[in-house]
Amino acid sequence: MAENSADGSNMVPETEPAPVPVSKNGKKTEGSSIFTWFFVLALLGVWTSVGFVWFDLVDYDSVVDTLAIYDVDGDGHFGVEDAKVLLGLKEKLVAVETREGSPVHEPVVQKNSEDQRGVRPDVAQAARQEVLEDDFVPFDQSGSNSESFSQDENLEGLDATGELVVESPEEESDEDNSDTVMYSERSSSVQTAEAAQSPAESTPDPPRDSIPTSIQESGPESSPVPEPIPASVPEGSSEPSTAAESVPESKPDSTAEPVAKKKKPKLLNKFDKTIKSDIDAAEKLRKKGKVEEALRAFESLVQKYPHSPRSRYGKAQSEDDLAEKLRSNEMLLKAVNTYREAAELPEAPEALVKDALKRRAERQQFLGRMRGALGTLQLLVQTFPDDVSLQNDLGVAYLLVGDNSGAKKVYEEVLAKVPGDGFAKVHYGFILKSENKIAESIPFLREGLESGAPGTDDGRFYFHLGDALQRVGDQSAYHWYDLGHKHGHFASVWQRSLYNVKGLKAQPWWTPKETGYGDLVKTLERNWLTIRDEALSVMNTTSGLFVPEDENLRETGSWGQFTLWQQGRKSASSCQSVPKTCALMERYPEAIGCKRGQIKFSVMQPGTHVWPHTGPTNCRLRMHLGLVVPKGCKIRCTTDTREWEEGKVLIFDDSFEHEVWQEADTYRLIFIVDVWHPELSHSQRQSLSPI
Structure with a gap:
């Protein structure tokens, strides 16, 4: 019952106030304040980060x-x-x-x-x-271009069916032009590990900016044509084990010591270490692709510290990168000169001297300055006589200027030092074969390919080893052709051209309807007597106009040619001797404009045998018009052997293996007309380089 107050009113019971939390030290705490401050500080830290x-x-x-x-x-x-x-x-x-x-x-x-x-x-x-070691990594060569930026080329090489004739672009200064040679190196650096890709054109192509992306040439592609192997080829040779398969796979040795990490080249001398922060800042710009800013930064360093090798080397690299970006030969020439200046500075570290001169030689080759590159590599070998890779590069430089004897001497020196050097072996074998020392070349080519050394997995070496084996009657040639095909160098065992456009229809023999050039075939066949008579008049009056075949394709006999058009260029003097024939041909741009072919008369004497061989490119088809065809003359393309007929046209793709026999009692005369492959577009025909 509620209590009453003194005055008689009801009293409300008093309640005790809630206890206030007290910390251990006797101070009052506010439950939410600590959490709130913690949350605020956390947010502050996040936003600061x-x-x-x-x-x-x-x-x-x-x-x-x-x-x-x-x-x-x-x-x-x-x-x-x-x-x-x-x-x-x-x-x-x-x-x-x-x-x-x-x-x-x-x-x-x-x-x-x-x-x-x-x-x-x-x-x-x-x-x-602490002074950190310079972190610069030399320019990555894997992406370097195989052609100069030059817009005007002067390509004068001959059609070399199987013998890779290469033309170098016209020089842009007073340095000597390289001669037409039998060897071309696709990559500027021949000692770098090869990428797993098909070889593209080895000859210099037109500037890439003039070639649509969709028609860039590539390495050989697998052909839809079946790949029969001649009956004489041992059974199973069409599926040989690859070179890589023939070597037992090495398994990691659990007891072996860890492989030491490759050291970066030391490109800084004592002075450059004192300005390393400035060099690193400029180098960082270059690596980020800000080449104009990097060049200005390095130029400022060179102006301030003219005796700094690393600053001048960075300037050369920036000029090199800018030349690539602008596609400027003029800028690239500056880089070539600056590389030399960097290497010639006093107290330049050996690693910098080597890198600068190697890159200089590569860029000289890129510009077509083969003799200048040769001089640079000679200096490198003189400066670093124990570096075998530089000697191998020097050998290639000799080959690129057509000095096979100089290259041969270099590779003999390399093999004397390192008998198992695979790169030197394949190149030495290549040289021996060019000297027609067929049997001697085989072991060097074979052992070099089997070594798997960088720079050896090249279609040319499979090509020439197979060719050498065929010439000595060794059917293991098809084993090596098949390996070349499996490694992506040949479209098939039969189609072994090295200068190809990807995706073109591939078959050994063609009909006029399949080519789409029926009008040209009809014109040739309707006028064959006129064409024959003009050819005979040239033979009868000045037989010296028929130039002997000089591509080393004959085993026996005599074979002469009289050329009217070559690489799309008309021979005015020759056409004066056969004006009617040339007038007929002027109507057909697919023939006279074929920069990868020829139009010529071919005379072959009795007893002539032409080795099995392939043409250099899949970009053309070859027409043969029979003019004088005695019994006993035949041509084989892959496994199909045919005979010419007077007044009739045979059409075949000479990128496939073919062979000729002349076993008649008198000469055989035919008219050869090369035409563009019908699947090549107009832009492709304009863009492709001559062969």
């Missing part, structure tokens, strides 16, 4: 690279565990090899005379005085 990242206030890469030298726990970066070790809070772990070869981590006691919780003075001093 976002600000640093967003506005790029700290170069984290440089910080991480700097701290990486203190990676004492070996995990590849500086972390909490590394800090604990440096502060003496944790023992460093090192790997110790056990008998079984598995590493076991053992602690190493950090001996420190200072307080275990403080950073050692010597470590702090090292952090202030």
Whole structure:
């Protein structure tokens, strides 16, 4: 019952106030204040971090690279565990090899005379005085171009059916032009590991900016044509094991020591180390693709420090990159000169001298300055006589200027030092075969290919080894042709041309209807007597106009040719002797405009045998009009052998293997007309380089 107050009113019972929390030290606490401040500070930290990242206030890469030298726990970066070790809070772990070869981590006691919780003075001093090794990596050659930026080319080479004639572009200064040679190196650097790709054109092509992307030439592609093997080829030779398969696969040895990480070249001398931060800043711009800014930065350094090799080398590289970007030969010439200047500076580190001169030689070759590149490589070999790879490059340089004897001498010296050098072997074998030392060339070509050394997996070497084996009657030639096909160098065992456009229809024999050139075939066949009479008049009056075949394709006999058009260029003097024939041909641009073919008369004397061979490109078809055809003359293309008929046209794709026999009692005379492959577009026909 409620109590009444003194005045008689009802009294409400008093309630005790709620107890206020008191901390242990007697102070009152407010439950939400600590959490609120914590939350505010957390948000502040997050937004500060976002600000640093967003506005790029700290170069984290440089910080991480700097701290990486203190990676004492070996995990590849500086972390909490590394800090604990440096502060003496944790023992460093090192790997110790056990008998079984598995590493076991053992602690190493950090001996420190200072307080275990403080950073050692010597470590702090090292952090202030450490000079990091220059982190520049030489230019990646894998992406270099195989043609100059020059817009005007002067290509005068002959059609070499199987004998790879290469033309070099016209020089742009007073340096000597390289002669037409029998060897061309697709890549500027011949000692780099090869990419797994089909070889594209070895001859210099027109500038890439004039060639639509869709018609860029590529290496041989698998042909839809079946690949029959001659009956004389041993059974199973069409599926030989590859060179890689013939070598037992090496398994990792658990007891072997870890492979040492390849050291970066030391490109800084003592002085350059004192301005390393400036060099690194300029180099960072170059690596980020800001080549104009990088060039200005390096030019400023060169102006300020003219005796700095690394600054001048960086200037050369920036000019090189800018030339690539602008497609400018003029800028590339500046780079070539600056590379030389960098290498000639006093106290230039050996690694820088080597890299600068190698790159200079590569870019000289790119520009077609083969003799200039030869001089640069001669200097390199003289400066670094123990570097066999430089000697191998020098040998290639001799080949590129047509000096096979100079190249031969170089490779003999290399093989005397390193008898198993595969690169030297294939090139030495190549030279021997060019000297018609067929049997002697075979072991060098074969062993070089079997070595698998960088620079040896090249279609030319499979081509010439197979050809040499065929000429000595060794049917293992088709084994090597098949390997070349499997390695992507040939479209098939039969179709072994090396200068190809991808995706063209491939078959040995064609009909006029299939080519789409029926009108040309009809014109040739209707006027064959006129064409024959003009050819005979040339033969009867001045037989010397028929030039002997000089491509080393004959085993026996005599074979002469009288050329009217070559590489799409008319021979005015020849056409004066056969005006009616030339007038007929003027109507057909698919023939006279075929830059990868010829129009010519061909006379072959009795007893002539032409070795099995292939033409250089899949971009043309070849027409043969019979003019004088005695009995006993025949031609084989792959496995199909046919005979000519007077007044009739045979059409075949000479990128397939073909062979000729002249076993008649008198001469055989035919008219040869090369035409563009019908599937090539107009733009392709305009863009492709001459052969």
